[in-house]
Amino acid sequence: MESRVDVFARIRRDARVEGLSIRELARRHGVGRPTVRQALKQAEPPERKPRVRAAPRLEAFKTAIDGMLWEDLEAPRKQRHTARRIFARLAGEHGAKELSYSTVRDYVRKRRPEIDAEVGRIPEVFVPQEHAPGAEAEVDFGEVWVVLAGVKTKCHMFTFRLSNSGKAIHRVYPTQAQEAFLEGHIDAFEDIGGIPTRHIRYDNLTDAVVKVIYGTGRQRTENQRWVLFRSHYGFDAFYCQPGIKGAHEKGGVEGEVGRFRRTHLSPMPVVDSLAELNDQIRQWDIEDEDRRVGNRLRTVAQDFAVERSLLAPITAERFEPGLILTPRVNRSSLIRVRMASYSVPARVIGRPVRVFLRASEVVVFEGRTEIARHPRVVTQHGQSVNLDHYLEVLHHKPGALPGSTALAQARASGVFTSAHEAFWAAARKTDGDAGGTRALIDVLLLHRSMAAEDVIAGITAALTVGAVTADVVAVEARRHQTLHESISESLGGSGLGRHRGEQARGPERRVVSLTQRRLADPAAVIAGLPADRRPLPSVAAYDQLLRLPDRTEPATPNTMRTTISDAAQKGSAS
Known part of the structure; x- marks a missing residue:
């Protein structure tokens, strides 16, 4: 559809180029003569007057509507009439069955400000503020949902935001109790490398404020542990007005909570632990430094580089948040x-x-x-439940291990590996259920003094040679530890970041199974040793001690001594 600006432009052009009369211009362009005269007078069409819709059915109910709006002057903010509530009351209490909702809405939208002006109520006006670099910050909590270990879980996100640069730190905790409140501050101070010099803005969190003293401005009765925390790190707190009135006083962090939740936590993150999620959040916080806040020309990282140097230093002693x-x-x-x-x-x-x-x-x-x-x-x-806490008890009660909660959680967390399972099965086959379980517990006790990978290497070596005892595992674990420590030293530390399996090349010494060596092919070389060709040992010479002496000859002490001596010499010779 052609706009009025285009019509005015063509009228003015035809009049200027062809010199047409007003009558001819009106006929050619299909408009009235007053419109042609307006176009010849000015290039911009005049604004159309808004159409005023008559609402004759509303006249009978205007008094009732005004009464409801006057009542709202004394009502709490969250319990004032909405246009929809007024429409429902008119229908239910005044029989206004033929009124439309849009008619009531338009009247309420126009009439409410007029009533506020009549009583001298001034609409709330927000004044833009400037925040000096390094001087101020804002803190708030926001709810987030996380799929934690397969379960949809409600958590709480602590958000700390520097008011000048917009640099923000986020952490997700299972609670928003005081320990999370304090721990979030400590992490934020350490991440940004300092503390705001003027104050940090808060709403009236119970973790910090015990009581709001109304009628005294911003005076609060603070939690004593919170006062101790502020004194330790040396900063002041600014408390916003209670309720929705004070939300704009820390609008920066209010908006930051929503922005971060929409950007990084939608859809819900799926993690095994909150530690894993917070590690990812630290990376997101760094990546967010490349963004620009609002219409700023500089990025968050550029502004933060200036602000960081103006922050107050952090005290060397770390406050215990727990x-x-x-x-x-x-x-x-x-x-x-x-x-x-x-x-x-x-x-x-x-x-x-x-x-x-x-x-x-x-x-x-x-x-x-x-x-x-x-x-x-x-x-x-x-x-x-930690399995290590019950090992001494389980050594005396080995039958309690298979069905214990500690074992179930150790399996679920991956601490109790397939190597442990294989050792346990082999030990029970050799020594029975009780004996095999005790052997497993002795192996588990090695974890207290040795690295897990060394113990698992010892288990693997013991299973290879068929010697399922804790002593063999300990020897092989220490051998594995010593071997790789020597490799690291020979590499001058360059191999510390490499996988241990890649560091060691070539044959590895291990415990030798005597049974395997005895039954092997004599030509084979096992564990770097030659085949054993010695004859099997015999105790036949000692069988003479079991024979009774000849009764025809009286046995004298000297004779008995000689017989025992001869038998011993033959046994040692064999």
Whole structure:
């Protein structure tokens, strides 16, 4: 459809080039004479007047609508009438069955600002702000859903954003409790390499604020642990207005939470652990430095390069973000922490232990000695059980191992490998269920003092020669460890990053099976040794000791001594 600008342009051209009259121009272009006169007067068509639709059916209900809007002046913000609610009330309480929703909506849209102006209510206006480099930051939590170990799980994303450059740090935790709040700050400070010099903006999180004191501006009663944390790192907190009124005061981080969630966490990430997800998030945070915020000409990385040098330095001593708890160990060698259970060594059963409950892990101490460390359990009533904590008990109760929770979790996590399974099966075939299980436990105890790959190499060597004992595994594991340490030293450290299987080339010394050597082809060379051609040992000479002496000759002590001596000499000769 031809626009009015085009019609005006052609009218003006025909009048200028051909000198046509107003009547002829109107006939040629199919418009009225007033339109031709307007076109000859100015090139830009005048704006069309908006069409005012008459709504005669609404007149009878305008008073009722105004009454509802006046009531909203005293109502809470989230409980004021919407146009749809007003339309429903008109139909239900005033019999307005013939009104359309659009008619009521248009009237409410026009009338509400007029009533606000009558009472002197000024609409909220946002004033643009400038943020000095290195001076301010904003913090917030946002909900995210993660497919964690095959289960759809609700988690919480901590977001820290520098107000000037827009550089942001994100971490996902199973909770938004204070330990996650503090740990997120520490990770952010360490990642950006400093601390804002003026303040960090927050809403009124319960992790920081115990009580909002209304009528006193921004005065708050703060959590004492939070005050200690701020004092340790040397920064101030700025608390936004409560509720939706204060959302714009940290709008940068509010928008950052949504941007990061839409960009990197849609669709839901599928991971085995939150540690794996946070490793990926660290990479995403670095990649996001190449983006531009809004209409800025410089990237986040370029602005952050300037801002980094203006941040305050971080204190050398790291603050412990975990809550300190003192649960007692039950008879199953478990402690109960925040609706989840964690195993500890069996020797501390019945005694209290000291626990650091962190956002992503649980660390257990006996006195000042760390005795257990677990990833934090996300699900309620879940368990994290370490097989190593039960080895001493299982050595006395080997029958409890096959059906134990500790073994099931060790298999699921990959700690209990196929090599362990093969050793256990071979040991049970040789020594029976109880004896074979004890041999396996002795092998598992080697993991406390040796690397897992060395122990597995020892297991493999022991299975190869058919000597399924913990002693053989230990000897071969130490041999494997020593061999590759010497290779690393000979390479001057250049081989430390290579796979151990690629470092060692050529024949490897191992335990020699005497049975295999005895039964092998004499011409074959096993383990670098010649075939054994010696005759089998015999005890026939010692059988003379079992014979009774001749009764015709009295046995004297000298005779008996001579007989025993002769038999011994023959036995040693054979």
